[in-house]
Amino acid sequence: MAHRDTIFSAPIEKLGDFTFDERVAEVFPDMIQRSVPGYSNIISAIGMLAERFVKPNTTVYDLGCSLGAATLSMRRHIQHEGCKIIAVDNSPAMVERCRLHVSAYRSDTDVEVIEADIRHVDIDNASVVVLNFTLQFLAPQDRQALLEKIYRGLRPGGILILSEKYVFDNDVAHELLIDLHHDFKRANGYSELEISQKRSAIENVMRPDSIAVHKERLGEIGFSSVEVWFQCFNFGSMFAIK
Ligand SMILES: C[S@@+](CC[C@H](N)C(=O)[O-])C[C@H]1O[C@@H](n2cnc3c(N)ncnc32)[C@H](O)[C@@H]1O
Numbered sequence: 001m002a003h004r005d006t007i008f009s010a011p012i013e014k015l016g017d018f019t020f021d022e023r024v025a026e027v028f029p030d031m032i033q034r035s036v037p038g039y040s041n042i043i044s045a046i047g048m049l050a051e052r053f054v055k056p057n058t059t060v061y062d063l064g065c066s067l068g069a070a071t072l073s074m075r076r077h078i079q080h081e082g083c084k085i086i087a088v089d090n091s092p093a094m095v096e097r098c099r100l101h102v103s104a105y106r107s108d109t110d111v112e113v114i115e116a117d118i119r120h121v122d123i124d125n126a127s128v129v130v131l132n133f134t135l136q137f138l139a140p141q142d143r144q145a146l147l148e149k150i151y152r153g154l155r156p157g158g159i160l161i162l163s164e165k166y167v168f169d170n171d172v173a174h175e176l177l178i179d180l181h182h183d184f185k186r187a188n189g190y191s192e193l194e195i196s197q198k199r200s201a202i203e204n205v206m207r208p209d210s211i212a213v214h215k216e217r218l219g220e221i222g223f224s225s226v227e228v229w230f231q232c233f234n235f236g237s238m239f240a241i242k
Pocket of ligand 1: 020032063064065066067068069070088089090091094116117118119131132133134137138
């Protein structure tokens with residue numbers, strides 16, 4: 001049974017920046033499920049995309065893996081021999097729990113869980129790279145270099161799956177989609193206090209881009225097919241094929 005996220009349920013006098021610490025790792029499955037519209041659909045579809053794009057003797061990367069939900073979904077779908085999944089996160093609490101989740105089930109596909117900054121890991125011989133709600137936590141000036149490194153490390157025909165929260169240039173649309181997201185959180189049992197305290201804690205550390213910015217940057221880097229394949233309110237997922 002997942003622990004319920006009550007981190008922001010009582011008034012917090014000094015609201016610091018949101019971090020992926022032990023308290024967050026403990027409640028993370030509940031937090032992300034109740035906060036990100038479409039999360040479980042995206043996790044399932046990442047497995048389906050991996051089934052199509054993973055090639056024998058290649059490496060699959062899950063960057064900012066948290067507890068390994070995308071890794072486990074992909075591992076269930078990989079049929080080929082000689083494949084390995086490298087799951088990376090720089091939160092010790094996430095990595096520790098991710099290793100437990102990964103080792104709970106046996107599989108022919110190896111998974112290596114690495115505690116590291118995704119800006120400093122090598123990407124090589126990749127058929128699939130996943131950034132599932134991770135890029136938005138990187139400083140904006142570091143995003144281009146990471147995506148260029150992923151492009152270089154992907155084999156021709158390889159795929160990047162990039163899920164993010166989005167901002168919208170049109171103010172009316174932007175506010176409406178934020179309101180709908182907050183309705184989604186209310187419907188999932190979060191109080192007004194929880195919604196507003198979480199919003200304040202996360203706004204300094206999570207800086208989303210617009211769909212147009214993502215598409216332009218991925219296109220400039222050289223990806224040939226860049227499409228949004230899922231969107232619910234201000235959250236969505238793209239693929240970019242090399
Ligand atoms: C919203 S969570 C990702 C959720 C996860 N991909 C999933 O599908 O369940 C963002 C994760 O990215 C990690 N992260 C953020 N910046 C990072 C960096 N520079 N290097 C490695 N991990 C990072 C955080 O520790 C956190 O676990």
